[in-house]
Amino acid sequence: MSWLNRVRQSIASITKRETPDNLWHKCAGCGQMIFVKEYEENQSVCPKCNHHGRIGPDARFNDLFDSGVYTLLPIPQVTEDPLKFRDSKRYTDRIKAARTATGETDALINAKGTIEGYKAVVGIQDFAFMGGSMGLGVGAAFVAGVEAAIAERSPYIIFTAAGGARMQEGILSLMQMPKTTVAIAKLREAGLPYIVVLTDPTTGGVTASYAMLGDVQIAEPGALIGFAGQRVIESTIREKLPEGFQRAEYLLDHGMIDMVVHRHDLRARLAQLIGYLAPAKAA
Amino acid sequence: MVSLLDFEKPLAELQSRIAELRETADNGSIDIASEVAKLQAKSDKLLRETYAKLTPWQKTQVARHPERPHFKHYVAQMIEEFVPLAGDRAFADDLAIIGGLGRLGGRRVMVIGHEKGDDTASRLKHNFGMAKPEGYRKAIRLMKLADRFGLPVVTLVDTSGAFPGIQAEERGQAEAIARSTEACLELGVPLVAAVVGEGGSGGAVALAAANRVLMFEHAVYSVISPEGCASILWRTSEKAADAAEAMKVTAADLQKLGVVDRIVEEPLGGAHRAPTAAIDSLAKALGEEIDSFSGQTPDQIRASRRDKYLAIG
Numbered sequence: 068m069s070w071l072n073r074v075r076q077s078i079a080s081i082t083k084r085e086t087p088d089n090l091w092h093k094c095a096g097c098g099q100m101i102f103v104k105e106y107e108e109n110q111s112v113c114p115k116c117n118h119h120g121r122i123g124p125d126a127r128f129n130d131l132f133d134s135g136v137y138t139l140l141p142i143p144q145v146t147e148d149p150l151k152f153r154d155s156k157r158y159t160d161r162i163k164a165a166r167t168a169t170g171e172t173d174a175l176i177n178a179k180g181t182i183e184g185y186k187a188v189v190g191i192q193d194f195a196f197m198g199g200s201m202g203l204g205v206g207a208a209f210v211a212g213v214e215a216a217i218a219e220r221s222p223y224i225i226f227t228a229a230g231g232a233r234m235q236e237g238i239l240s241l242m243q244m245p246k247t248t249v250a251i252a253k254l255r256e257a258g259l260p261y262i263v264v265l266t267d268p269t270t271g272g273v274t275a276s277y278a279m280l281g282d283v284q285i286a287e288p289g290a291l292i293g294f295a296g297q298r299v300i301e302s303t304i305r306e307k308l309p310e311g312f313q314r315a316e317y318l319l320d321h322g323m324i325d326m327v328v329h330r331h332d333l334r335a336r337l338a339q340l341i342g343y344l345a346p347a348k349a350a
Numbered sequence: 351m352v353s354l355l356d357f358e359k360p361l362a363e364l365q366s367r368i369a370e371l372r373e374t375a376d377n378g379s380i381d382i383a384s385e386v387a388k389l390q391a392k393s394d395k396l397l398r399e400t401y402a403k404l405t406p407w408q409k410t411q412v413a414r415h416p417e418r419p420h421f422k423h424y425v426a427q428m429i430e431e432f433v434p435l436a437g438d439r440a441f442a443d444d445l446a447i448i449g450g451l452g453r454l455g456g457r458r459v460m461v462i463g464h465e466k467g468d469d470t471a472s473r474l475k476h477n478f479g480m481a482k483p484e485g486y487r488k489a490i491r492l493m494k495l496a497d498r499f500g501l502p503v504v505t506l507v508d509t510s511g512a513f514p515g516i517q518a519e520e521r522g523q524a525e526a527i528a529r530s531t532e533a534c535l536e537l538g539v540p541l542v543a544a545v546v547g548e549g550g551s552g553g554a555v556a557l558a559a560a561n562r563v564l565m566f567e568h569a570v571y572s573v574i575s576p577e578g579c580a581s582i583l584w585r586t587s588e589k590a591a592d593a594a595e596a597m598k599v600t601a602a603d604l605q606k607l608g609v610v611d612r613i614v615e616e617p618l619g620g621a622h623r624a625p626t627a628a629i630d631s632l633a634k635a636l637g638e639e640i641d642s643f644s645g646q647t648p649d650q651i652r653a654s655r656r657d658k659y660l661a662i663g
Contacts, residue, residue: 154583203663232573237597241573245559245659274524275552294524295514303514321520
């Protein structure tokens with residue numbers, strides 16, 4: 068501990084208000100310290116290196132919807148802890164901790180509103196909630212989001228972020244892959260577009276289902292997107308992975324997505340796409 | 351003789367004593383038939399007792415037994431006039447998934463499944479049943495073909511999972527799995543899936559989003575391998591047995607959860623001890639399931655499959 072910190076910590080009022088933790092953000096990309104205020108005003112994108120930080124539903128909805136006005140959709144009720152799962156901790160305790168930490172019920176939350184005048188239902192997957200993992204709650208919310216979009220005659224836009232399926236719900240989380248796929252088919256039959264925005268990170272069973280079935284596939288710069296985890300691949304093939312492997316730009320190069328869009332341009336680009344695919348404006 | 355799994359070791363002693371006695375009898379002329387019969391009965395009883403209460407982790411080992419029947423054995427025995435169809439028309443023919451036209455008890459079907467291989471050369475050839483994107487894309491092509499010509503689709507699931515590799519990722523492993531699952535769900539013909547060995551995660555569900563999901567008594571089906579789950583949640587793969595227990599990977603558990611519709615019994619001591627009988631019972635069950643859709647329209651078949659998956663959870 069430096070003498071300065073020692074002095075600072077001995078003055079209670081300063082320590083409380085001005086700890087480096089809540090004043091500065093250390094960029095996960097370049098390691099530079101950025102004023103939190105500046106960082107947040109920049110949509111959690113590092114002004115120095117353009118690294119796109121992970122953001123939750125509130126910030127997303129505020130950024131996306133016209134004047135930050137939106138209506139949250141109800142969270143569907145699902146069976147909690149269907150397997151009575153316990154590893155080193157009880158699954159119910161892990162859920163409780165995630166709820167306390169995030170203030171959310173589960174890892175996917177929907178809202179409806181307008182984007183440059185176009186109606187849209189938007190789902191945001193929250194990586195902060197148990198790694199965004201897909202279990203019954205996420206699957207049910209996805210289906211509810213699609214149903215709301217069909218009722219509103221609007222597109223469904225999903226922002227994905229997940230390590231994959233939620234292991235604590237076992238096979239039932241795997242079954243969310245076909246379940247969400249059925250919902251997408253219904254949206255398609257209703258003649259409405261399904262737009263996927265892949266954010267950092269999107270892997271496993273989420274990538275291998277609804278995250279890859281978009282009519283248009285967008286990714287945020289630098290987002291990690293893949294099926295298998297990097298450590299699993301390395302241990303299988305016993306080779307070092309190439310530079311930029313499974314990043315958004317790499318997927319673009321390999322023809323897996325349509326575009327990589329900077330967070331600053333996302334709202335305008337989504338509006339433009341809706342304008343082409345589902346141009347009816349909100350009344 | 352079948353190779354024994356760790357938990358079957360008590361059987362080994364009995365079996366070697368039986369073999370010893372038989373050898374003695376061959377050399378001399380002592381009548382040991384009654385002694386052999388007694389030991390054999392004891393061995394059978396032990397086998398029955400062991401298999402009646404297999405733990406989920408033991409079942410995982412049975413499901414992975416190298417001598418368990420594989421896709422080629424099923425096809426050879428239960429499919430008449432098999433016509434294999436190869437390739438995804440885009441990149442390659444992935445031999446981890448095999449498919450083709452055939453007749454199951456006289457019914458025209460498209461049969462598709464994972465093949466793990468059964469010796470070093472064939473395991474390499476089939477990539478241990480771990481499919482790459484081109485494998486799933488071949489499956490999609492064959493499912494669509496079956497749909498156009500009104501052939502029910504039978505899938506045999508036996509994979510530890512889709513292949514985790516650089517090229518597989520580059521060619522869109524996730525997208526291929528997602529599209530294969532989607533193809534299953536769009537079929538207007540019945541899709542009957544059977545988990546015959548290991549049902550490993552997305553690589554399995556891509557062939558198993560079916561109207562009816564059958565599962566062998568000692569097969570396992572899970573979102574992640576018990577080792578994988580243990581190494582993430584317990585931080586050591588040595589807790590695989592606990593993970594298998596917690597994840598509910600057995601046929602009986604999955605039937606209770608509504609994921610598996612029908613359990614197909616295995617011969618005493620598992621399918622690898624009597625493959626012919628095992629394959630026969632599977633063939634019979636598959637035939638009955640296919641027949642149960644007779645008279646249904648493509649829309650009904652598709653709608654009931656969709657409703658089933660929307661209702662899960």
